[in-house]
Amino acid sequence: MPSPQALSVRSMLQQMRASQNPAELSLEAQRAGLDQMGRTIPKPENVRVERTSFGGVPGEWVAIADEPTTRVMLYLHGGAYYMGSCESHRSLAWRLAQASGARVALIEYRLAPEHKFPAAVEDAVKAYESLLAQDIAPDRIAIAGDSAGGGLTLATLVSLRDAGKPLPACAAVLSPWTDLAGTGPSMESRAAYDPWLEPEGIRKAPLLYCSPEQLTHPLVSPLYADLTGLPPILIHVGHDECLLDDSVRLHEKLRQAGVEARVHIWEDMWHVFHSFPIPEADEALKEIGDFMKEKIPE
Template sequence: MPSPQALSVRSMLQQLRASQNPAEQSLEAQRSGLDQMGQTIPKPDHVLVERTSFDGVPGEWISIAGAPTERVILYLHGGAYYMGSCESHRSLAWRLAEASEARIALVEYRLAPEHRFPAAVEDAVKAYKSLLAQGIEPNRIAIAGDSAGGGLTMATLISLRDEGTSLPACAALLSPWTDLAGTGPSMESRAPYDPWLEPEGIRKAPLLYCSPDQLTHPLVSPLYADLAGLPPVLIHVGRDECLLDDSVRLYDKIREAGGEAQLHIWEDMWHVFHSFPIPEADEALREIGTFIQRRIPR
């Protein structure tokens, strides 16, 4: 049974979706709306934020006062590749920093449609390499991301593997968007239960980022990639989201390729529920934090 807080947020999301038509909103309005949603959890004083650049990719170092900083998470925000920023994801990042006892490199990769594929992948790879250039060992780094950032996390791992760069210790994916072609059965079967996303919007958004013939490119939709030789991956997804099968099929493919993967399907939850001030999100972030700590021990 979902918590009262989760039921309240679900109702809010349903009302928001009913009152807003993304097709009628400007990009600026959609970006501003996501930024505002990300600011609903105030930042505590013990959370430290330092604006910086990761080899030209803007972002922030987010850390917890007095906490060790040897464990690093490169975090790639969601937002369908055309929204998202440090403003929209800072609260999720500092909560993950607490749960994992790590500092977070939260980056702002270039967004579509101003910068289309492969700009986001190039920036994520560049940000990861900047961490290595700072002397951070790859076995002290995790990569994590939600939604489009989850798909981008996979694309980054694939790119690093293919070019022979040392891979991070592990990766965590929060409701990853891994099939921009939108072929998963859950796109339709879970639509009646999804309080936030709907199939039509999910299938339109990718065309801001890539051309129709690129929808199944392995760095656009990692579900179609060779997934062998990657570090351990933890995948979280809500049972009630249209993108459920983006996670389930990715998990199956990683395992089929001989990789290590864990999949947790959260009952009664929606897309990137981790972002919201609900007990289920706190529990999920603790699980991610434990996963990362076990693979990057002190």
């Protein structure tokens, strides 16, 4: 059974979905709404946030004060490639920092429709290369992201591999959006259970980011990419979300490519439930942190 807190959040999301039509909201309103959701968890006093730039890409270092570490996580936020910022994802970043014992490099890659594909991929690669330029060893780095940021995590890994760059020690993806063509069976089979997303919106959003012809480009939809040679990857996804099969099929393809991959399907959970103040999120973040500690021991 889901926790009382999870049931409360699910009810809130269902009410929001019933009362709001994203198509009627401006981009500015949608972006502001996601930023506001990110501010619902107050920042503890021991969290240190430093505004900076990663290879020209704006962002923040998010870390736990007085906890020295050489472990680094490059975090790529979600938001369908047209929303999201440090404001929307700072609380998730510091919770990941707590769980993993890492400094989190939270970046603000360029957003669509002002900046279409491949802008986000280019910025993520630049940010990773900037970490290497700071003499951070690749085996001390993890890349992680949620939703669109999960897909972007995989696209970044593929881009780095193809460019012959040293890959990070591991990656974690939270409800990753890996098939912008929207072909997964769960797009329909989970539509009645998903309290947040719905198939029509999921299929419209990509056209802000790319052309119809690019929907199956391997760096737009990593489900269609060659995934051989990637580092160990942990996948988290909610059982009740429309994008469930984006993760299930990704896991199958990673395993077929010989990549060490683990998938955890969280019962009764929805898209990126990690972002909410519920016990299930705390448990999931601890699992991600433990995975990072296993792959990047101090």
